[in-house]
Amino acid sequence: MSVHIANANFKNGYRVLVLNGSPKSDSFTWQLAERFLKAARQAASIKIYNAYDIAANACVDCGYCKSNRACKFSDLNEFYSDFESFDLIVFSTPVYNLSFPAPLKAIIDRLQLYYNARFSRGEKPAIAKKRKAVIISTCGGSDDAGFKIIEKQLKAAFTVLNIELAGTVFKTCTDNEKIGEEDLQKASKLALTIFE
Numbered sequence: 470m471s472v473h474i475a476n477a478n479f480k481n482g483y484r485v486l487v488l489n490g491s492p493k494s495d496s497f498t499w500q501l502a503e504r505f506l507k508a509a510r511q512a513a514s515i516k517i518y519n520a521y522d523i524a525a526n527a528c529v530d531c532g533y534c535k536s537n538r539a540c541k542f543s544d545l546n547e548f549y550s551d552f553e554s555f556d557l558i559v560f561s562t563p564v565y566n567l568s569f570p571a572p573l574k575a576i577i578d579r580l581q582l583y584y585n586a587r588f589s590r591g592e593k594p595a596i597a598k599k600r601k602a603v604i605i606s607t608c609g610g611s612d613d614a615g616f617k618i619i620e621k622q623l624k625a626a627f628t629v630l631n632i633e634l635a636g637t638v639f640k641t642c643t644d645n646e647k648i649g650e651e652d653l654q655k656a657s658k659l660a661l662t663i664f665e
């Protein structure tokens with residue numbers, strides 16, 4: 470379900486959780502994420518969750534999390550625990566129909582657990598630890614509307630999730646262009662702003 474990249478030298482126990490939304494092994498988005506992680510690797514321990522491998526149950530709005538700090542489905546228990554305790558969350562996702570691929574959207578909908586902690590049970594903040602996040606994304610066309618929608622969805626969630634957006638890397642036109650060195654540099658520079 471998840472992959473660990475442990476690093477004995479990582480600084481102060483800094484832990485990075487990566488949520489990968491692409492189903493492809495030769496993913497454009499993952500090329501950017503890998504460059505980000507390469508720059509982060511000296512300073513952090515990294516754990517990767519692949520949304521397509523997890524194939525999380527979709528939220529069914531059963532209301533269980535209105536009265537319990539848990540989901541009625543147990544498939545994301547390990548993920549929830551890491552999500553609350555890791556220092557940085559990397560959202561690495563292609564744009565599908567102006568949004569997230571369905572398996573990643575299912576996980577994001579399952580963060581409703583924290584929305585209900587905050588607004589049904591008055592837990593403020595819903596997650597005690599303040600964390601950072603970055604968003605790395607690519608899309609095939611030249612229009613960045615999908616990225617804006619993804620960013621808007623995540624920013625709205627971050628206010629409840631006690632997450633500060635540390636930066637974004639976004640690349641359009643993958644239908645016609647490869648990921649270039651300039652795009653990869655943006656990913657490493659973002660990592661350096663966080664880890665230097």
Ligand SMILES: Cc1cc2nc3c(=O)[nH]c(=O)nc-3n(C[C@H](O)[C@H](O)[C@H](O)COP(=O)(O)O)c2cc1C
Nearest residue numbers: 491496497498563564565566567607608609610643
């Ligand atoms: C189901 C599906 C829906 C897509 N929807 C969009 C879209 O709305 N806008 C866009 O610009 N590209 C769209 N694309 C193209 C992908 O965003 C693009 O190929 C992306 O770079 C793939 O990233 P990956 O290689 O990391 O998986 C879509 C691709 C697929 C397979």
